[in-house]
Amino acid sequence: MRMSNMEVCTADFDSFLYTQAMPVAGVSAVATLSLIVLVMMFGKATSNPKLSEWSKTEIVQLPMTIASIIMIVLVMDSFCAIDFNSVRAIFGKAPVEPPKPVLGFPVSTYTNVYDAAESYLFQGAKFSHQALVVARYHHEVYNILVMRSAYLCDWWCIFGQSGTTVQALSGYSGRLNLMGMLFNSDLAAYLSDLNSLFILTLVRSGMLVMLLPIGIFLRSMPFMRTFGSVFIAVAMSFMLVYPATLAIFSMMDGIFSSPLKNAPQNCGMDLDAYFQDESRIYNDEKGYNLDSGVLLHDDELLRHYLPCGRDYPIETAEYAAYAFIAGVFIPTIALLSAAASVRFIARFYGEEIDLSKIVQMV
Amino acid sequence: MMKNRILPLLMMLALIPLSHATDMGWMGVAGIAVITSAAMLGIVYMIGFGFSIHELTTLSKDEAYQLAAVIALIGGLTLIQTGGDAILGAFGDGAGIQQSAMTQTSTMTGTLSSIFGSLGDIERRVSLEGSKSLTCSILAVGYTISGCGGYTLISPAIATVEATVGLAIAELSAIGKLMEIGFNNSFTILLPIGIIFRTFKITRGAGGLIIAVAIAFYFVLPLAMISMWKISDTFKDPAYTGTLPGILISSCDAAQTDDLSGEDLDNMLFGDLPSTDTNPGKAINVLAQLRGVIPFYLFPALIYGIITPAIALLIMVASIRVIAGIAGADVDVSVLSRVI
Numbered sequence: 001m002r003m004s005n006m007e008v009c010t011a012d013f014d015s016f017l018y019t020q021a022m023p024v025a026g027v028s029a030v031a032t033l034s035l036i037v038l039v040m041m042f043g044k045a046t047s048n049p050k051l052s053e054w055s056k057t058e059i060v061q062l063p064m065t066i067a068s069i070i071m072i073v074l075v076m077d078s079f080c081a082i083d084f085n086s087v088r089a090i091f092g093k094a095p096v097e098p099p100k101p102v103l104g105f106p107v108s109t110y111t112n113v114y115d116a117a118e119s120y121l122f123q124g125a126k127f128s129h130q131a132l133v134v135a136r137y138h139h140e141v142y143n144i145l146v147m148r149s150a151y152l153c154d155w156w157c158i159f160g161q162s163g164t165t166v167q168a169l170s171g172y173s174g175r176l177n178l179m180g181m182l183f184n185s186d187l188a189a190y191l192s193d194l195n196s197l198f199i200l201t202l203v204r205s206g207m208l209v210m211l212l213p214i215g216i217f218l219r220s221m222p223f224m225r226t227f228g229s230v231f232i233a234v235a236m237s238f239m240l241v242y243p244a245t246l247a248i249f250s251m252m253d254g255i256f257s258s259p260l261k262n263a264p265q266n267c268g269m270d271l272d273a274y275f276q277d278e279s280r281i282y283n284d285e286k287g288y289n290l291d292s293g294v295l296l297h298d299d300e301l302l303r304h305y306l307p308c309g310r311d312y313p314i315e316t317a318e319y320a321a322y323a324f325i326a327g328v329f330i331p332t333i334a335l336l337s338a339a340a341s342v343r344f345i346a347r348f349y350g351e352e353i354d355l356s357k358i359v360q361m362v
Numbered sequence: 363m364m365k366n367r368i369l370p371l372l373m374m375l376a377l378i379p380l381s382h383a384t385d386m387g388w389m390g391v392a393g394i395a396v397i398t399s400a401a402m403l404g405i406v407y408m409i410g411f412g413f414s415i416h417e418l419t420t421l422s423k424d425e426a427y428q429l430a431a432v433i434a435l436i437g438g439l440t441l442i443q444t445g446g447d448a449i450l451g452a453f454g455d456g457a458g459i460q461q462s463a464m465t466q467t468s469t470m471t472g473t474l475s476s477i478f479g480s481l482g483d484i485e486r487r488v489s490l491e492g493s494k495s496l497t498c499s500i501l502a503v504g505y506t507i508s509g510c511g512g513y514t515l516i517s518p519a520i521a522t523v524e525a526t527v528g529l530a531i532a533e534l535s536a537i538g539k540l541m542e543i544g545f546n547n548s549f550t551i552l553l554p555i556g557i558i559f560r561t562f563k564i565t566r567g568a569g570g571l572i573i574a575v576a577i578a579f580y581f582v583l584p585l586a587m588i589s590m591w592k593i594s595d596t597f598k599d600p601a602y603t604g605t606l607p608g609i610l611i612s613s614c615d616a617a618q619t620d621d622l623s624g625e626d627l628d629n630m631l632f633g634d635l636p637s638t639d640t641n642p643g644k645a646i647n648v649l650a651q652l653r654g655v656i657p658f659y660l661f662p663a664l665i666y667g668i669i670t671p672a673i674a675l676l677i678m679v680a681s682i683r684v685i686a687g688i689a690g691a692d693v694d695v696s697v698l699s700r701v702i
Contacts, residue, residue, distance in 0.1 A: 248555050321532040
């Protein structure tokens with residue numbers, strides 16, 4: 001079977017599912033049914049109640065497997081077909097704006113459940129990265145302030161020298177430390193969000209095409225039902241529950257609100273956009289007046305390096321906190337909900353699976 | 363591909379008139395989910411009964427019990443939505459626990475922000491004095507002395523306190539954001555979807571967890587925050603309240619290398635402070651003032667900004683596990699505790 005370069009909700013995937021995976025599962029089901037019938041006949045012929053009982057048990061499991069396959073395919077197709085803006089409308093949320101055309105080429109405005117889940121994680125990654133940028137910008141500015149020193153001439157500086165060296169702004173080291181910690185927190189949030197995004201990408205492109213056919217095949221075969229159940233439960237949870245939970249979070253208000261938008265004295269400028277361009281720190285540094293008056297007054301330096309003549313440590317801390325919730329806390333809940341569903345679905349098939357250890361690893 | 367999508371859509375259309383879902387709101391959608399689930403259960407029960415398959419009849423009976431639990435949840439939720447806020451409002455000084463907790467969080471963040479600013483001011487002044495050094499050289503021969511070394515030991519401690527206060531602000535902001543998310547979305551998105559998810563077998567675990575998260579965000583977290591703050595207020599040391607005191611920082615003379623005088627050392631033996639005639643004497647005076655002042659700065663940060671929110675978050679996570687268990691989802695939420 002060819003199982004590469006396929007993503008759910010595409011013609012390639014549908015073609016693979018209906019022309020390769022389903023026929024294999026069908027053949028397995030027919031083979032299993034034949035085996036069950038043979039065993040039943042043999043049991044009746046030899047009056048062996050154990051064989052008859054076994055075949056009765058198996059004949060119940062077979063429709064369950066077929067029903068599971070039909071259900072997962074139907075729900076997945078529904079997930080692909082649902083316009084998520086309609087779902088948003090049910091909960092009174094405004095529709096998502098369609099993306100702007102890239103380089104003049106029109107882009108698809110089709111938004112299904114998987115797209116909505118992906119959009120949450122994209123927004124989360126963008127938000128965490130912006131928090132990272134703001135912390136890094138402040139870190140660089142504080143670093144410059146802390147490292148600056150001035151030599152103040154006391155007397156006879158022409159023939160010899162006698163003066164006082166002052167590192168006047170080294171008191172910003174506390175904020176420098178804080179920015180280091182916030183930077184690490186933002187980085188963790190960013191990586192966690194990317195991790196979730198890669199899990200979703202795996203789910204969309206690789207997980208189902210691997211797990212579902214194997215699960216269907218194994219569950220259709222006698223004595224391998226337990227093993228097959230695990231595959232199907234994991235496939236169902238991560239194909240259906242994980243993206244659905246993330247899509248739900250994409251509808252929630254107020255997760256991605258920048259604290260810089262409400263910062264006092266933001267002089268009406270877009271601070272998020274300002275902090276994106278870090279090159280201005282170094283470009284400005286080249287020709288900057290290094291007289292002692294500037295070196296001793298942080299107001300002047302802050303005005304030079306930061307917008308509106310002030311730094312934003314409180315807002316940067318708030319940014320880090322919001323990024324942590326958006327990038328770590330909420331995706332973890334989505335992962336937990338998928339793990340919870342694995343347990344439930346496996347129980348439905350009579351198995352007990354605990355994915356909590358795997359979740360802890362994540 | 364389109365053909366494959368038509369079948370599920372037709373099935374869904376046959377079962378539920380989703381075209382009117384927008385007008386019905388979440389209760390309508392939840393009702394449709396319950397009816398759909400009941401119809402499915404009926405079919406399963408009939409098949410089980412007709413073919414004498416004991417497993418299917420047992421399964422449908424068990425699901426009928428779960429469906430009744432969902433209906434009870436919807437009823438309870440409606441009741442809470444209409445009357446719960448009024449009852450719990452008493453905990454939040456009449457403003458509702460959510461609004462009250464968010465206001466208190468915002469106020470405390472403001473207090474910590476002003477503490478952060480004051481600490482930064484002190485640190486800059488102390489560091490300025492500590493950074494001074496004198497250089498004297500003639501014809502490439504000379505010396506550098508730093509008579510302000512006493513100050514350099516003080517500024518790292520203040521920097522640590524400042525960073526701690528900054529982290530407390532971040533933690534409080536996170537709590538505030540969680541409460542805001544819960545306040546804005548619990549009843550409009552999380553609970554309805556949780557109930558709808560819980561209706562169906564395969565999404566029951568996720569549904570139970572989402573219901574638990576919604577209740578924990580909306581009720582438990584604000585209640586825990588308010589309760590913890592009330593406890594902290596009750597046992598607060600009155601010595602650490604009131605206006606934040608400032609400190610007097612004498613200017614250091616980098617050229618002066620005099621040590622403490624004998625009289626100063628004698629005074630210090632009896633617990634008095636040395637004079638500010640020498641640089642070490644000035645530094646010891648600053649340190650003594652800081653010793654008295656730092657608790658004013660650290661107390662709100664540690665108690666109201668770090669410990670209280672951490673305990674409230676742990677209560678919230680523990681409640682998610684309990685509520686999820688009641689809602690039918692046995693979820694190991696220890697990973698969330700680790701996040702905290």
